[in-house]
Amino acid sequence: MTQAAKDRKVVRIAMNGVTGRMGYRQHLVRSILAIREQGGVDLGDGRVIWPEPILVGRREHALRALAVTHGLDPETTVSTDLDAVLADDSIDIYFDAQVTLAREAAIGKAIAAGKHIYTEKPTATGLDGALELARRATAAGVKHGVVQDKLFLPGLLKLKRLIDGGFFGRILSVRGEFGYWVFEGDWQEAQRPSWNYRAEDGGGITVDMFPHWEYVLNELFGRVESVQALTTTHIPERRDEQGKPYAATADDAAYGIFQLEGGIVAQINSSWAVRVNRDELVEFQVDGTEGSAVAGLRNCRVQHRAVTPKPVWNPDLPVTERFRDDWQEVPDNAEFDNGFKAQWELFLRHVVCDEPYSWDLLAGARGVQLAELGLRSASEGRRLDVPELTL
Numbered sequence: 479m480t481q482a483a484k485d486r487k488v489v490r491i492a493m494n495g496v497t498g499r500m501g502y503r504q505h506l507v508r509s510i511l512a513i514r515e516q517g518g519v520d521l522g523d524g525r526v527i528w529p530e531p532i533l534v535g536r537r538e539h540a541l542r543a544l545a546v547t548h549g550l551d552p553e554t555t556v557s558t559d560l561d562a563v564l565a566d567d568s569i570d571i572y573f574d575a576q577v578t579l580a581r582e583a584a585i586g587k588a589i590a591a592g593k594h595i596y597t598e599k600p601t602a603t604g605l606d607g608a609l610e611l612a613r614r615a616t617a618a619g620v621k622h623g624v625v626q627d628k629l630f631l632p633g634l635l636k637l638k639r640l641i642d643g644g645f646f647g648r649i650l651s652v653r654g655e656f657g658y659w660v661f662e663g664d665w666q667e668a669q670r671p672s673w674n675y676r677a678e679d680g681g682g683i684t685v686d687m688f689p690h691w692e693y694v695l696n697e698l699f700g701r702v703e704s705v706q707a708l709t710t711t712h713i714p715e716r717r718d719e720q721g722k723p724y725a726a727t728a729d730d731a732a733y734g735i736f737q738l739e740g741g742i743v744a745q746i747n748s749s750w751a752v753r754v755n756r757d758e759l760v761e762f763q764v765d766g767t768e769g770s771a772v773a774g775l776r777n778c779r780v781q782h783r784a785v786t787p788k789p790v791w792n793p794d795l796p797v798t799e800r801f802r803d804d805w806q807e808v809p810d811n812a813e814f815d816n817g818f819k820a821q822w823e824l825f826l827r828h829v830v831c832d833e834p835y836s837w838d839l840l841a842g843a844r845g846v847q848l849a850e851l852g853l854r855s856a857s858e859g860r861r862l863d864v865p866e867l868t869l
């Protein structure tokens with residue numbers, strides 16, 4: 479059957495925040511429009527899910543320009559009136575990629591309007607708000623999902639494959655390095671929006687990255703049972719989009735140690751003030767009794783117990799062994815799609831076909847909880863337990 483002959487199950491999605499970095503590139507272009515370009519989500523039974531985006535935001539001219547650029551009719555697919563869009567019964571899903579501070583109120587309204595919810599992380603600025611959203615959405619009987627894109631990256635999918643195949647034996651530890659240099663904005667423009675560096679605007683690397691580390695650790699290795707973090711602001715003054723100096727009131731580096739169920743120790747450094755001397759912008763080294771792996775966004779290298787070299791500490795002699803040469807690349811063995819798109823497709827199937835979906839607002843609340851506890855651990859200078867969340 480050709481795609482055109484298939485029964486189209488139209489799903490209308492109000493997309494709020496599509497002029498932003500994530501909303502535009504990853505969610506609109508690389509996910510929803512890419513799904514339309516491939517002919518929809520093929521359900522394999524003669525039906526396809528056909529997403530129809532409605533671009534919602536504050537600046538009409540910017541939204542109209544986006545619509546025109548991508549062949550959408552600006553008269554019918556653009557709105558600056560969120561309340562009116564939510565009151566429209568033909569809208570199935572509310573999606574949020576706004577700045578974090580604006581999220582909770584908008585999702586709250588969308589739940590009240592009976593829409594299914596799909597959202598960027600963090601889902602709220604505090605645990606209470608995040609849990610409240612999860613409870614309200616569940617009580618309202620709407621479907622809900624939170625972006626957990628790192629789980630769908632090729633490097634981490636290969637890592638998961640190694641774990642599932644028993645490659646590591648007993649996993650001992652996880653070491654993560656995430657970060658890159660974000661320019662201060664004085665002599666080269668910053669490559670991230672300035673709100674990221676102002677706590678009062680919902681910024682900070684802990685609230686940005688700990689939600690990611692929570693689901694990566696939880697899904698691959700085990701529940702995070704405790705957190706100890708040291709956070710800091712290495713660069714106290716930056717320049718904004720207009721070139722004006724501002725005080726960076728949010729943390730730009732977070733050094734975290736996480737104890738996981740089963741005794742695994744994870745240590746993850748997150749920093750916007752580090753220069754990259756790695757193969758990828760994030761890398762996780764996993765050491766187990768039978769073997770080790772280093773996974774990045776795309777690639778994953780392994781070293782098995784049987785081929786592990788035996789270095790001897792002797793600072794008097796130059797190092798002759800090329801340790802990195804002793805690692806082996808894990809093959810793709812599959813085609814990997816864009817991680818955001820892959821997760822969108824699963825969420826759309828969840829909405830239309832009721833397929834199971836575990837990355838919901840409660841999972842999102844766990845990420846907010848870890849960020850909140852990480853910041854508290856840093857300010858109190860002590861390790862904190864991470865209580866298990868329930869609705």
Ligand SMILES: NC(=O)c1ccc[n+]([C@@H]2O[C@H](COP(=O)([O-])OP(=O)(O)OC[C@H]3O[C@@H](n4cnc5c(N)ncnc54)[C@H](O)[C@@H]3O)[C@@H](O)[C@H]2O)c1
Nearest residue numbers: 495496497498499500501575576577578580598599600671
């Ligand atoms: N999943 C990921 O890997 C990932 C990566 C980066 C950011 N994010 C999350 O995505 C969200 C957006 O981040 P971004 O980097 O795209 O930011 P951005 O500043 O590029 O975009 C923010 C969007 O929100 C809109 N906006 C700005 N101020 C607003 C306000 N006061 N009220 C309502 N809307 C406002 C903007 O017009 C824009 O559309 C954040 O919550 C961030 O945590 C996720």
